[in-house]
Amino acid sequence: MVQGYELYYWPSIQGRGEFVRLALEEAGVEYDDVARRDEGAMFRFLDGMKVATPPFAPPFLRAGRLLIAQTANILLFLGARHGLAPPSEAGRLWTHQLQLTITDILAEVHDTHHPISTNRFYEEQKAEARARSRDFLKERLPKFLGYFERVISANRKGKGHLVGAKLTYVDLSVFQLVEGLRYAFPRGAKRTERNCPAVVALHDHVERRPRIAAYLNSDRRISFNRDGIFRRYKELDL
Amino acid sequence: MVQGYELYYWPSIQGRGEFVRLALEEAGVEYDDVARRDEGAMFRFLDGMKVATPPFAPPFLRAGRLLIAQTANILLFLGARHGLAPPSEAGRLWTHQLQLTITDILAEVHDTHHPISTNRFYEEQKAEARARSRDFLKERLPKFLGYFERVISANRKGKGHLVGAKLTYVDLSVFQLVEGLRYAFPRGAKRTERNCPAVVALHDHVERRPRIAAYLNSDRRISFNRDGIFRRYKELDL
Structure with missing residues (x-):
């Protein structure tokens, strides 16, 4: 296997x-x-x-x-x-549903710096990027993170995970989402995180898992930079 | 069941x-x-x-x-x-992979008329919508439809389907994608379709399936309009 x-x-x-x-x-x-x-x-x-x-x-x-x-x-x-999702059909679909919501927010994060064209430089769409980032940080990010906050809080089997009583791949993805948001939008992320304590606690839990901690400290982990989905441009962190 | x-x-x-x-x-x-x-x-x-x-x-x-x-x-x-995907793990994942590529293009279609903010009117982001639509029709649409064209052509079991020898849900989705593109961008869609005969043939095949044909003629099928993902604005059909 x-x-x-x-x-x-x-x-x-x-x-x-x-x-x-x-x-x-x-x-x-x-x-x-x-x-x-x-x-x-x-x-x-x-x-x-x-x-x-x-x-x-x-x-x-x-x-x-x-x-x-x-x-x-x-x-x-x-x-x-690899046991990173529940074995039941219901649990598998629910975990995947949450992951597809991660897919959605990632597309929106990408468009904060490329709202007009993926094929053109950021510098050619800077004004539009500013407008889109403003909307993202004010409307979309609180909506997405607030949703994950609600899901964690409503999970009765819980212990701070999104799905059931154990870690799943979507917990790892929420960790990475928070990491990326903190890199790209230090101020905007902090503002939204204030209302999402369960999301922050999940991030911290994942960060401390032995295998993840070892990975983050290894050279297998590439640093964030201005070529990825999450990019830091001071002027977009509104 | x-x-x-x-x-x-x-x-x-x-x-x-x-x-x-x-x-x-x-x-x-x-x-x-x-x-x-x-x-x-x-x-x-x-x-x-x-x-x-x-x-x-x-x-x-x-x-x-x-x-x-x-x-x-x-x-x-x-x-x-309901037998709208192959039963094997490989076939199921491949069908889903193609569907997720449909998810991607749908997000881009949405952003042709709302490149800055989902929460604001089209009229408030018209200039940006024009720029984004130009890029979509020139770069992105040919890339996406060209991909589906290649997949249909490379499918040896074929008969014009995307996956294996039988109709799957992603065939239905490509039909709907073509329908929507023709509504929103009559000129742009026609231009790209010229290079995608297999995609057009698949669209036509789906349209003629008895249950789909009956549905399209029923009042269960809502007409396209300017509130959906696909919206017709003459000025965006560049």
């Missing part, structure tokens, strides 16, 4: 790949972060007509004969294999 | 709910489109602290004791129950 995985993702950013890396690290399984030693390998899958299930974009994971793309889909797969 | 479903979605638009409606219609199962007779019922789930698995947003589906949100997640569930 447990086997060597191959992860394919941009080698110089955390980005969406980081949500997969965190799950692999917490699961304690071996994986090869392929593009960090051979970036070309990634493109062979993206361009290849020979691939039966071609990814639209990284990240993607090779697991034996499977080639799986889309962050939430990879986590659905890993969650079932 | 087959039971009465309750669908909860905005009653006056196709929106994301339409992807679920199409799957329910093709499956030939009974469902109650609840908010079309009682909009308040939807809000009781959204606001309710009493709900164990509260949705972040519509659509959501009630199936017995399950309450499932996120369009792609609902389709994952329905696909497995």
